[in-house]
Amino acid sequence: MKWDEFFVTGEPMIYAAMVAIALTSIGIVAGLTYFKKWGYLWREWLTTVDHKRIGVMYIISALLMLFRGGVDALMMRAQTAAPDMKFLDAQHYNEVFTTHGLIMILFMAMPFIFGLMNVVVPLQIGARDVAFPRLNAISFWMFFFGAMLLNLSFVIGGSPDAGWSAYFPLASKEFSPSVGNNYYAIALQISGIGTLMTGINFLVTILRMRAPGLELMRMPMFTWSTLITSVIITFAFPVLTIALLLMTFDRLFDSQFFTMANGGMDMLWANLFWIWGHPEVYIVILPAFGIYSDIISTFSKKNLYGYKSMVVSMLAISLLSFVVWAHHFYTMGQGVMVNGFFSIATMAIAVPTGVKIFNWLFTLRKGRISFTTPMLYAMAFIPIFTIGGLTGVMLAMASADYHYHNTMFLVAHFHYVLIPGAVFAVIAGFHYWFPKVFGFRLNEKLGKLAFWLIVVCFNITFFPLFLLGLKGMTRRMYTYSAETGFGPLNFVSFLGALGLAAGFVVLVYNIYWSIRYSPRETTGDPWDARTLEWATHSPIPPYNFAEIPNVKTRDAFWFSKIDKNLPIFSGKLEPIHLPSNTGKPFVLGLAFFFLGFFLVFSLWTPAIIAGLAVLAIMAAMSFDRDHGIIIPVEEIRATEKKLRGESI
Amino acid sequence: MKLDASLPLEYSTEENSNRILGFWIFLGAEIALFSTLFTVYFVLVNRYASGPSSKELFALAPVLTETFVLLTSSFTIGLAINAMRHNFKKPAMVFMAITLVLGLVFLSVEINEFVTYVHDGATLSTSAFLSSLFVLLGTHGAHVTFGFLWGSMILIQVAREGFTPATANKSFIFSLYWHFLDVVWIFIFSFVYLKGMM
Amino acid sequence: MLKQLFPTRHVVGFLSSLVLTAAALSVVAFDLSFTAQMAILLVTALLQASLQLFLFMHIGENKSKTTLYVNIGYALFVGLVTIFGTLFIFVWGWY
Numbered sequence: 001m002k003w004d005e006f007f008v009t010g011e012p013m014i015y016a017a018m019v020a021i022a023l024t025s026i027g028i029v030a031g032l033t034y035f036k037k038w039g040y041l042w043r044e045w046l047t048t049v050d051h052k053r054i055g056v057m058y059i060i061s062a063l064l065m066l067f068r069g070g071v072d073a074l075m076m077r078a079q080t081a082a083p084d085m086k087f088l089d090a091q092h093y094n095e096v097f098t099t100h101g102l103i104m105i106l107f108m109a110m111p112f113i114f115g116l117m118n119v120v121v122p123l124q125i126g127a128r129d130v131a132f133p134r135l136n137a138i139s140f141w142m143f144f145f146g147a148m149l150l151n152l153s154f155v156i157g158g159s160p161d162a163g164w165s166a167y168f169p170l171a172s173k174e175f176s177p178s179v180g181n182n183y184y185a186i187a188l189q190i191s192g193i194g195t196l197m198t199g200i201n202f203l204v205t206i207l208r209m210r211a212p213g214l215e216l217m218r219m220p221m222f223t224w225s226t227l228i229t230s231v232i233i234t235f236a237f238p239v240l241t242i243a244l245l246l247m248t249f250d251r252l253f254d255s256q257f258f259t260m261a262n263g264g265m266d267m268l269w270a271n272l273f274w275i276w277g278h279p280e281v282y283i284v285i286l287p288a289f290g291i292y293s294d295i296i297s298t299f300s301k302k303n304l305y306g307y308k309s310m311v312v313s314m315l316a317i318s319l320l321s322f323v324v325w326a327h328h329f330y331t332m333g334q335g336v337m338v339n340g341f342f343s344i345a346t347m348a349i350a351v352p353t354g355v356k357i358f359n360w361l362f363t364l365r366k367g368r369i370s371f372t373t374p375m376l377y378a379m380a381f382i383p384i385f386t387i388g389g390l391t392g393v394m395l396a397m398a399s400a401d402y403h404y405h406n407t408m409f410l411v412a413h414f415h416y417v418l419i420p421g422a423v424f425a426v427i428a429g430f431h432y433w434f435p436k437v438f439g440f441r442l443n444e445k446l447g448k449l450a451f452w453l454i455v456v457c458f459n460i461t462f463f464p465l466f467l468l469g470l471k472g473m474t475r476r477m478y479t480y481s482a483e484t485g486f487g488p489l490n491f492v493s494f495l496g497a498l499g500l501a502a503g504f505v506v507l508v509y510n511i512y513w514s515i516r517y518s519p520r521e522t523t524g525d526p527w528d529a530r531t532l533e534w535a536t537h538s539p540i541p542p543y544n545f546a547e548i549p550n551v552k553t554r555d556a557f558w559f560s561k562i563d564k565n566l567p568i569f570s571g572k573l574e575p576i577h578l579p580s581n582t583g584k585p586f587v588l589g590l591a592f593f594f595l596g597f598f599l600v601f602s603l604w605t606p607a608i609i610a611g612l613a614v615l616a617i618m619a620a621m622s623f624d625r626d627h628g629i630i631i632p633v634e635e636i637r638a639t640e641k642k643l644r645g646e647s648i
Numbered sequence: 649m650k651l652d653a654s655l656p657l658e659y660s661t662e663e664n665s666n667r668i669l670g671f672w673i674f675l676g677a678e679i680a681l682f683s684t685l686f687t688v689y690f691v692l693v694n695r696y697a698s699g700p701s702s703k704e705l706f707a708l709a710p711v712l713t714e715t716f717v718l719l720t721s722s723f724t725i726g727l728a729i730n731a732m733r734h735n736f737k738k739p740a741m742v743f744m745a746i747t748l749v750l751g752l753v754f755l756s757v758e759i760n761e762f763v764t765y766v767h768d769g770a771t772l773s774t775s776a777f778l779s780s781l782f783v784l785l786g787t788h789g790a791h792v793t794f795g796f797l798w799g800s801m802i803l804i805q806v807a808r809e810g811f812t813p814a815t816a817n818k819s820f821i822f823s824l825y826w827h828f829l830d831v832v833w834i835f836i837f838s839f840v841y842l843k844g845m846m
Numbered sequence: 847m848l849k850q851l852f853p854t855r856h857v858v859g860f861l862s863s864l865v866l867t868a869a870a871l872s873v874v875a876f877d878l879s880f881t882a883q884m885a886i887l888l889v890t891a892l893l894q895a896s897l898q899l900f901l902f903m904h905i906g907e908n909k910s911k912t913t914l915y916v917n918i919g920y921a922l923f924v925g926l927v928t929i930f931g932t933l934f935i936f937v938w939g940w941y
Contacts, residue, residue, distance in 0.1 A: 231920065
């Protein structure tokens, strides 16, 4: 392989990125060495099995990826802001929209949601950690190294460029001979394994580790949504695993799955991808719905309206999400009966979602509403997401979809469900649970400024795309002529994108400002909230609760505050057993990174060696007999006193 | 770690019980995984291009051998767990070792089957049918191989530590995995080989 | 004492699976209609799978057996939808 196939050359922007990556890496290494923090980093973060730390690492990664995905978006909007722009050529535009989609869905939204799940769910069920802490760490490092592998493609070998959906035959070796789509297949495979592990982990955690008295129908909605999402993950991700395996075989080993000769069936890829892909979008949205339920209930000071129907609707969505996938390719050539079936199933899935919208509205009704930043995002979500949902019903109708398919109308639809749905939810969740983890709130004024910029400019960016789609502008189009008339609306969209970027800058500045200036909380319950995570201190002690709570109702913490006869703590302490840290998950992730890298470049011998390393680390883990540590009662008492601010 | 002496050793602690539940859920995911491979196979089975079709390719003798060997190994791992529950360490280890050896026999017959196909010009690249056949059988075979390595690790641990809650739990979970692979094989035997020879 | 120790379940299960395998072979040994052949294969395979689940894997003895049944049920739902949905799209429902 020539050096200029290995390192991406000839592109000023990419050279700039290489320099930036090199400088940042040197800066990080220098900083850690100067401040003598290598030991700290290894002991406290790289070897942690604590769900709270793992959650924080997921969220930091997601915020960094939000930056990269956002820059991709700005570049796309800049390139299409006027006809015949020469900012990005076709090849680069392809790479940018592919990377944008991959990063935003798989390396921003998913890890952000998993991060919030990790921090919050064990606390909401009154547990000390997840069921399998070491597996949890493995999940994180698999995600991290999968993401690193994909990000590396930008400077080494070239980014994937066949769209985040990598349709064949375009994504085949014949039409995409460079390694970009090898990165796609292998990086997603590695991260996907981590996700599957997370699904299983949270399923067992929620089913088996709830505090005494916390029956399923007493759990907070975020925990319920995590449970159901974990079910979808468990059964949807294996389909992706096989799809990516077959793609890898076609690209690396000349198999004939998705080829156009020798019996191959290129459309089979699209089928398998979307059998996973549709449940995937529900994996992204259901936890968001859970976050909104908790936030709306807390800031209306009311029980969630229609708790049972919220649960049933999520169960219905989880089942229906597996029978609608062909709506992603109505125009692919199957017959009317097929399209008819999937149209009906797709329209049906709007019903349970609608039930949830009404339940949120009824929760708000006659509530004592506090317009905090998280609540603002939740309230903005309801009408804006509804627009996305209604356009989804428009797209669901197969015959109509022949006009909308793969136009900007579709792009607008999914951004109108993903951004108000998933992105606003994780931002709201971030604001809401930030004080729980760090002991101080993000600044409300800055939070509200960012909110208004983001919400208003989101609509300016994406609403024109509906109109452009109806005018005939197809998606993934790197340029257009002036005669098409697409110019003005695209320009408006570009201005909106600049405003969105400003909003996110304010959000990040808020984090910096708050670290420096926000007053520190002492109560652990800054919002006067309802659920168990607020019943312990902020920052949270390593064992979560000094005493496992005992609950008798939903929103047990709230009722323990207002009714003396419903306490959740009895005052009895017992020694606490916590798992030990371990460096093996990190090393395993690293071994997968190298395995992946060598496979991308078809370097078989190094790949085999890396594969053997993976097996060796797994064998070493099998022989691990570390039984963790026991924290004695005196130490718990001392920690609790310190966290309450009393002197020992 | 609280031990519930009324339960078999592999279930006896909360962590053990959780691990067994977690593994059953993982098997659910594996059902989805193999279903996807079967889907691909069923769609591509008649797309044999210029290569051999299933009827031309399959031979009954090696398939019956593989089936008998795997079924017997499922029997022996069941006997191993049974012995474990009665705390008979030596018989349990012997049955487990037999299971692993039978697994190796299965793999050698299957590898020989693959080598024969390739020798006759039926390779991964020949047709979509052959690609899907090799990947379906190969994924199952890779699972058996991984099982062989994993089972060997457990056997070493049982030899060193005897049946503790930890090793009993691992052995039981391994047996679940091994039985599952037999279930998958039953469907391969029926709907790949037998159906392909109909 | 030997009677208690004799692994009846396992022996019965093993012998039954051999019988079921032999029964499945009838589809290649005899000239039957396609429907009959598929029925035989399906029934023998499902019976053998059930044997494994209930007799060998002790699914019924787990304290969370409802969860396990739901788990297997959901897995089969996804598996069958994947298989038959794909065949519907690409084979039976194609123009």
